[in-house]
Amino acid sequence: MVMESTRPLSIEKPRAAANLRERERWTSQDIVFSFVALALCLLLTQTIWALVIRPNADAILNAPQRITNADKADHAVRQLRSPYVILRDYEQQVSITLGLWALVILARQWRGTTQARRLLERNYVNVGEGMVVLPEDVRIYSRSLEGLPEHEQELFLPRLLTVALNRFGATGRIQDAAEAVRDECEFESSSQEAKLSMVRFTAWAIPAVGFVGTVRGIGAALQEAQGAMGGDISGVTLGLGVTFNSTLTALIMTIIVMFWIHQLQQAQDRLVLDSRTYVDRRLLRQMREGR
Numbered sequence: 001m002v003m004e005s006t007r008p009l010s011i012e013k014p015r016a017a018a019n020l021r022e023r024e025r026w027t028s029q030d031i032v033f034s035f036v037a038l039a040l041c042l043l044l045t046q047t048i049w050a051l052v053i054r055p056n057a058d059a060i061l062n063a064p065q066r067i068t069n070a071d072k073a074d075h076a077v078r079q080l081r082s083p084y085v086i087l088r089d090y091e092q093q094v095s096i097t098l099g100l101w102a103l104v105i106l107a108r109q110w111r112g113t114t115q116a117r118r119l120l121e122r123n124y125v126n127v128g129e130g131m132v133v134l135p136e137d138v139r140i141y142s143r144s145l146e147g148l149p150e151h152e153q154e155l156f157l158p159r160l161l162t163v164a165l166n167r168f169g170a171t172g173r174i175q176d177a178a179e180a181v182r183d184e185c186e187f188e189s190s191s192q193e194a195k196l197s198m199v200r201f202t203a204w205a206i207p208a209v210g211f212v213g214t215v216r217g218i219g220a221a222l223q224e225a226q227g228a229m230g231g232d233i234s235g236v237t238l239g240l241g242v243t244f245n246s247t248l249t250a251l252i253m254t255i256i257v258m259f260w261i262h263q264l265q266q267a268q269d270r271l272v273l274d275s276r277t278y279v280d281r282r283l284l285r286q287m288r289e290g291r
Contacts, residue, residue: 034198037104045097049087057088091213091246095206099253102202106260109195113267119157120274125165125283132288138169157275160184164279174287181284185276192268196261203257206250213246 060082086092125141127133133141142165145158152158160181167180 030195033108034101034105038101041097041100041104045093045100049093053084053087053093056084057082060085086245087249089213089246091209091216092249094209095246095250095253098202098206098209099257102199102257103260105199106257106264109192110264110267113264113271116156117267117271117274119152119155120278123282124158124161127282127286131286133168133283133286134288135169135172138165141165142169156188156271157278160275160279161283164283168287172289174284174289177287178280178284181276181279185272189269189272192265192272196265199257199261203254203261206254206257210246210250213250214243216243216246 087096124145126144127141142162145153145162145165148158153162163180163184164177168174168177171177
């Protein structure tokens with residue numbers, strides 16, 4: 001009886017070391033994925049701006065104009081309302097590039113959360129109605145988890161079940177198993193929060209880039225103030241257009257990114273809560289301490 005109850009303790013340290021190596025591997029993969037995604041987003045936006053946005057914007061701004069002086073202001077306003085003109089400057093391009101990058105990272109994390117949620121429909125620990133789990137039974141129930149593919153073992157729910165079984169088998173106390181489950185859930189929440197740090201930085205950087213465009217546009221408008229006193233306000237209008245266009249683009253991208261950040265956080269919080277409820281109802285409540 002004593003040998004069986006201490007056996008899970010002997011496998012807990014190797015498993016913990018394996019989990020640490022796996023998490024380090026996933027961290028490296030996250031870094032590589034982030035840089036590759038950023039490079040692809042830069043390539044995509046640069047191609048679109050070079051081939052579509054800027055040529056069309058220049059064609060609109062440089063089109064022959066046969067209008068009277070009284071209509072110059074209204075014509076300039078209509079020019080600035082074109083989507084090509086709104087997006088032509090570098091600040092808008094950078095804002096959209098950062099926004100796309102953040103959305104790609106969020107999409108990857110959303111995919112992982114969706115895969116982990118599907119596991120809640122599976123029955124990993126087959127404890128029938130009226131059956132109990134004693135400390136000496138831990139090895140029996142652990143075999144089904146140890147037989148899973150390696151990548152599936154590292155997903156949150158199988159890992160949570162493994163932690164609960166190992167701690168219960170090592171100490172023989174249900175309270176210790178419940179505390180281990182709680183600690184693993186807190187660790188998972190902290191890990192998910194840490195993975196969003198780069199996206200949060202991007203959500204902060206996008207408005208900052210828009211503000212750079214605002215300052216640049218105001219500076220350009222002030223440089224054309226002398227011409228405006230002579231009746232030509234086109235330079236001032238273009239400068240103010242850069243100001244408002246960069247701010248508008250940055251704010252829209254920030255709203256989109258922040259919306260999906262909160263949606264992902266909500267999905268991750270629900271996953272942690274539902275996984276903890278799964279372990280509590282299907283395993284912890286069936287545990288009985290040995291005499």
